[in-house]
Amino acid sequence: MILVFGEEFERDVTYELVALAKRLGDYKVVVSEDFDDIDGDVIRVERLNWKVVKELHDRFKPEGVLFANAPSGMDLAPKLAGITGIPMVTNVIKLENGDRFKATSLTYGGKVLVDLEVDKPSIFVVNRGYYDPNEGRGTPKVERLDLDFEDDVELIEVVKPEEDVDISKAEVVVSVGRGIGDESNIELAKELAELLNGVVAGSRPIIDQGWLPKSRQVGRSGKTVTGKVYIALGISGATEHVEGVKAKNVIAVNTDRDAPIFRIAKVGVVADVNELLPVLIEKLREIKS
Ligand SMILES: Cc1cc2nc3c(=O)[nH]c(=O)nc-3n(C[C@H](O)[C@H](O)[C@H](O)COP(=O)(O)OP(=O)(O)OC[C@H]3O[C@@H](n4cnc5c(N)ncnc54)[C@H](O)[C@@H]3O)c2cc1C
Incomplete structure (x- = not known):
């Protein structure tokens, strides 16, 4: 048993x-x-x-x-x-x-x-x-079962981390890495996520810099994403990050064609994410309208 x-x-x-x-x-x-x-x-x-x-x-x-x-x-x-x-x-x-x-x-x-x-x-x-x-x-x-054993540790309060959205359950996750370059570019990723009815997430350096909250971190010390699509924008694909990527389809955008993230990607795009994003957003807007 x-x-x-x-x-x-x-x-x-x-x-x-x-x-x-x-x-x-x-x-x-x-x-x-x-x-x-x-x-x-x-x-x-x-x-x-x-x-x-x-x-x-x-x-x-x-x-x-x-x-x-x-x-x-x-x-x-x-x-x-x-x-x-x-x-x-x-x-x-x-x-x-x-x-x-x-x-x-x-x-x-x-x-x-x-x-x-x-x-x-x-x-x-x-x-x-x-x-x-x-x-x-x-x-x-x-x-x-009534097994009300007294504990030698007293539970005073459970403090759960503040969580605006649960990225682990989202079907579409648009995730940004250091390759995004500047904090202001995250707005583009958010826009893309919105157009795809998804949520935005990030690699650890993005969270460490305070560009996104901790609840949005993907990887070993963050969350595991399990949805349909994971779009990795400017993420190298370090083991600690990839451990948290269990989405069915990974799309990766990176300027370095040898970046490890491409090993787990179904679709790989060798491009500058900040050049690609505005074009992608415009095209999606066109399709949506
Ligand atoms: C104990 C431990 C736990 C960790 N836990 C986590 C975790 O939970 N999550 C996590 O993410 N990391 C974690 N890390 C950190 C991890 O090892 C990596 O350092 C981190 O994932 C790297 O983040 P990154 O890919 O955004 O940055 P980088 O490794 O710096 O990669 C940036 C990528 O962007 C590409 N790039 C640059 N410019 C552009 C551009 N203009 N357009 C497109 N691509 C571009 C580069 O080619 C590069 O591949 C952990 C580390 C340790 C030691």
Whole structure:
């Protein structure tokens, strides 16, 4: 049996864990919040803390435990591994069940993929963006367990980052990188995004310079975009950036024909983004009118 611990602070990733668990065999999902559309057996608890995690682990003795590579998963998984001595694999992007578990893990900052075989039981911390959250939605069979263990950590307040728009869910993302040159050129990218009913995002240097808010950052330390189209304007395609690009179609514009971003692009345009953008916007306006 697979035991899934839901993510308290970034709910959507819980559905991805369930989508994975469904492929692995029988599973139960433990959540502390009011999830009403998780597919399968759901155990609802007052709060998810490490004592609850340990208690449920001891009760069900699962062959595999799934946590998300997200705030509560990253907090609870190492605690469970430490207490139980069960091996833990992090940054998992693929997992299969057999006599042993076969896991693929992204290491060295996403530069190296490692295939591992691990004994049962094992704990896995799964990266987001690799399993379809829709596969995790369905009709739950809810069981309520009163495991109100006192915590040695008091949760005073959950402060969520201000988020104007969720780029991870947008179907069209127009993303700008350092190649955009000047802050004022971001307006052109915003215009393009608007014409395509999309949202604007950026690489880390753009966010670090304060040209766009943190909620718009794509990549390892930002968000993973999963929509239909990702338009990368003047973005080199560093590993840390590309890790967050899981859109179905990538269109890249770059002056350097050898830029790594072209490796993941379905359509590549070797051009100066600031020359191309006004033309593109004009053409789109023409088509729209
Ligand atoms: C731990 C860690 C975490 C990180 N997390 C992230 C993250 O979450 N997201 C992220 O993005 N980065 C992240 N980074 C940074 C990452 O390594 C890169 O430095 C960053 O992605 C580069 O951004 P860029 O492509 O915009 O800039 P650059 O690498 O400087 O690339 C600019 C590109 O624009 C092209 N260009 C220049 N002028 C033009 C023009 N006029 N028209 C068209 N193209 C032009 C250039 O050829 C170049 O390819 C992280 C780094 C570390 C170490």
